[in-house]
Amino acid sequence: MPASLPPLTALRAFEATARHLSMKKAANELNVTAAAISHQIQFLEEQLGVRLFHRRNRRIELTELAQSCLPMLRDGFEQLRQAVDHIRNQRAADVLTVGASPSLASRWLMPRLHRFVLLHPEIDVRVSTQMRQFTRLPSGSRGDFESVIQWADEVDLLAVFGNGHYPGMQIDQLLPLEITPLCSPALLAAGPRLKKPTDLTAHTLLHDDRGMLYEGRSFWERWLDAAGIRHPAVASGPHFTHSVLAIEAALAGLGIVATTPALVSGELARGTLVAPFALRVALPSGYFLVSNPLAARRSVVGVFRAWLLDEARQEHAAPGSIA
Amino acid sequence: MPASLPPLTALRAFEATARHLSMKKAANELNVTAAAISHQIQFLEEQLGVRLFHRRNRRIELTELAQSCLPMLRDGFEQLRQAVDHIRNQRAADVLTVGASPSLASRWLMPRLHRFVLLHPEIDVRVSTQMRQFTRLPSGSRGDFESVIQWADEVDLLAVFGNGHYPGMQIDQLLPLEITPLCSPALLAAGPRLKKPTDLTAHTLLHDDRGMLYEGRSFWERWLDAAGIRHPAVASGPHFTHSVLAIEAALAGLGIVATTPALVSGELARGTLVAPFALRVALPSGYFLVSNPLAARRSVVGVFRAWLLDEARQEHAAPGSIA
DNA sequence: GTCAATCATGAATTCATTTCATCCGTGGGG
DNA sequence: CCCCACGGATGAAATGAATTCATGATTGAC
The missing domain is CATH 3.40.190.10 (Periplasmic binding protein-like II)
Structure with missing residues (x-):
């Protein structure tokens, strides 16, 4: 609904010229010829029905009216520049x-x-x-x-x-998404035995629910399927909406999580987390x-x-x- | 010296679109087609290397970045609008x-x-x-x-x-510029006699110096010349740079001024100022x-x-x- | 389910902007 | 004191940016 503005090119030409009090310098700043500036300013004067510059011999002077609106104009362009800079900084080359x-x-x-x-x-x-x-x-x-x-x-x-x-x-x-059971070495040492996949029935299963979200089936179901066994209560145990939470739980020795080993490569290397079974199941x-x-x-x-x-x-x- | 701005047309298209959250409405506001807006915004996104809108089905949403720079942009255009309004009000139709x-x-x-x-x-x-x-x-x-x-x-x-x-x-x-001597009726009544131009030598002459500025000769000289007399001290008496001052002096009865009767038609009509001689001298x-x-x-x-x-x-x- | 609304897109077109070439007048250097 | 280089004006021509047109895609609304 803002009242229509005159062509912004002309406004900018005027602002630059007023700032330098010179069409030539303004032209330089805007990378155009002085003729372009001269045309633009005459066009703007035409549009507004107001003289903006007094033409002197080899120089120009601001009209009172032009003088009085110049600060607003400068502020306006400064704001625009800041807005654009804001964007450009976010996307600066580095x-x-x-x-x-x-x-x-x-x-x-x-x-x-x-x-x-x-x-x-x-x-x-x-x-x-x-x-x-x-x-x-x-x-x-x-x-x-x-x-x-x-x-x-x-x-x-x-x-x-x-x-x-x-x-x-x-x-x-x-x-690629691979899943395998992971648990803390402490659990492996002190907990119920965990030699074969079927031993998992004696353990708490920790659930990384991403599987449900993206595959329609839980990670545990997928892995147990691939391992060829059935678990009577595959959905029992704590559920976590984020892998990182399930992993923290496993690190704390609270149970066994089926998730992406790539997310815990540091822990696996340090031995603070272990993969009891070699089977890694690739998912789509x-x-x-x-x-x-x-x-x-x-x-x-x-x-x-x-x-x-x-x-x-x-x-x-x-x-x-x-x- | 301001960092170069992207084409202002595109900025304005963006601002309007962001304000309405609709290209169609923005197009309407700017009196162009929706296609023009769409092009401009894509061009701006291209220029800045940033998405400004999320394209949804039949609507658009602002990007975070776009959102964050919008107030500055709006302020900027608002300032420009005010600057232009300032000028336009001065030259409003009425x-x-x-x-x-x-x-x-x-x-x-x-x-x-x-x-x-x-x-x-x-x-x-x-x-x-x-x-x-x-x-x-x-x-x-x-x-x-x-x-x-x-x-x-x-x-x-x-x-x-x-x-x-x-x-x-x-x-x-x-x-047209006509000059004639003028004085207060009081002076005419109480002062030295003033029947013929030569009587002026006995009076104080009040000088409206515009004559010097524009004609190179004082109004008194011109008038006395035309009256065919010589005054021994034609430059004596108070000088005023503005007619109005000399006229005030004459109104106060301080002497006789040679100036434009048109400036004192009210006083002449009311009789608070009188023209003792009929001779009016026209100047170029x-x-x-x-x-x-x-x-x-x-x-x-x-x-x-x-x-x-x-x-x-x-x-x-x-x-x-x-x- | 169909329609109308909104945005995208690419080619064609319009027209705004710029340049070019030239002119003018003078202020300042020689 | 003279002259020329400088800054600006100007009009026609050239450029290219901005817009339109025609069309397609998709979906939200009735």
Whole structure:
């Protein structure tokens, strides 16, 4: 509803000229010829029906009216400049915003990030994690899909758990989804015996509910199926909406969790967490890098993605170690 | 020196769209098609390398980043709008700014202005008077010329004393310059006799110095010449840089002034000032209406000019009366 | 289920902006 | 004191940015 403004090009030409009190300098600043400025100012004067400059011999002087509105004009453009700067700073060449789901961020990305920072100290990496993706949504629903798309639009690079199908986005698989039971060595030593998968019936099962969200079946069901056994109470035991919580529980010796070993490679290497069985079950879902087409073009994004994929490759080549 | 802004058209399209959360409405506001808005926003996103909107089914949502810079953007455009409004209000269709030299304003224009206001109550007439024209400048100098031109650029209509030669301006002669001696009736009654021009030698001469400025000779010299007499001390007596001051002195009975009777038609009609001699000397200078080409096009200017000229015509037809 | 509403998209078009070439007048250096 | 280089004005031509048009896709609403 704002009253219509005169062409902004003309306004800007006027502002610059008034600031320099010189069309030539204004032209210089705006990277056009002096003729363009002269035309623009005459056009503006025409539009407003007001003289803005007194034409002197080889110089110009501001009209009173022009003088009086100049501060407002300058402030206006200054505000616009700030607004644009605000955006540009967020996307400055050396600023990289990475989004990751909470578990991946805290258990995989953050432990490795310091190495990237050492490698590229000039890049300002900002990690943003949020859980809107993980609020209870029907598996593979539009809602989940859209929240990923939306998030990917907000950051340069998004690392999330999903099915890898995000049309219009640039996608790389970061880690394939493998699951295997994990528990603390203390539990293994002091608890009921745990030699064969069937021994699991005597243990507390900790549930990482991502499986329910993305696969329609729990991780435990999948793994036990693959192991060829049936568990009488496969859904019993504590449930966690985030992998990281289930993992913490396992670390505390509260039970056995079926989840992605890649998320605990540090613990596996240190022995604070162990995988009692060799069987790893690959599932169709996985961790993916998602990047919107705009961000994908940025060079820092390319650098970081390459580094991430390399890290993941090493992870896969030497599972259970953080190299 | 301000960092370069993205094309302002795109910024404005974004601002409007963000405000309405609708491209269609924004398009409506800006009098373009929705397609134009869509293009502009995509272009801006391209430029900044940032998504500004999440595209939903039939609606759009602001990106966090867009959200955060929107207030600044709005303020910026609001400032610009105010700046332009400031100018436009000064030149609103019903606002008329008239400039006049101090003497003409106070002794001729103002006494008549109320009639115009009664005639056109819808017009907001603003009178601006200033004396930069009357600072001591060589007669007919560039400085004087330029100050008139400059003033004429600041107002809609300028009524000044001068030679009527202002190239590029629209000119009308308001009043021809006639001079005649004037004094208070008291002085005429109680002072030395004043029947013939030669009697003037016994009186104090009050000098309106405009004559020196514009004609190179004082008004008294011109009049005495035309009267065919020589005055031994034609430059003696008080000098005034403004007619109005010399006239006030004459009203106070301090002496006799040679000046424009049109400036004192009210006093002449009332008898508070009298012209002892019938001889009126016409000089080449006069009062002119000057109007810059931009202002000259405005209809209120035309109305006011016509009225002024009519007033002046009546003045001339019935000298010594304010009708 | 169908319709209407909203946004996307690409080619064509319009027209705003800029440049080019030239002119003008003078202020200041030689 | 003279002249020329500088800053601005100007009009036609060229450029290219902004807009429209025509069409498609998708879905929310009735």
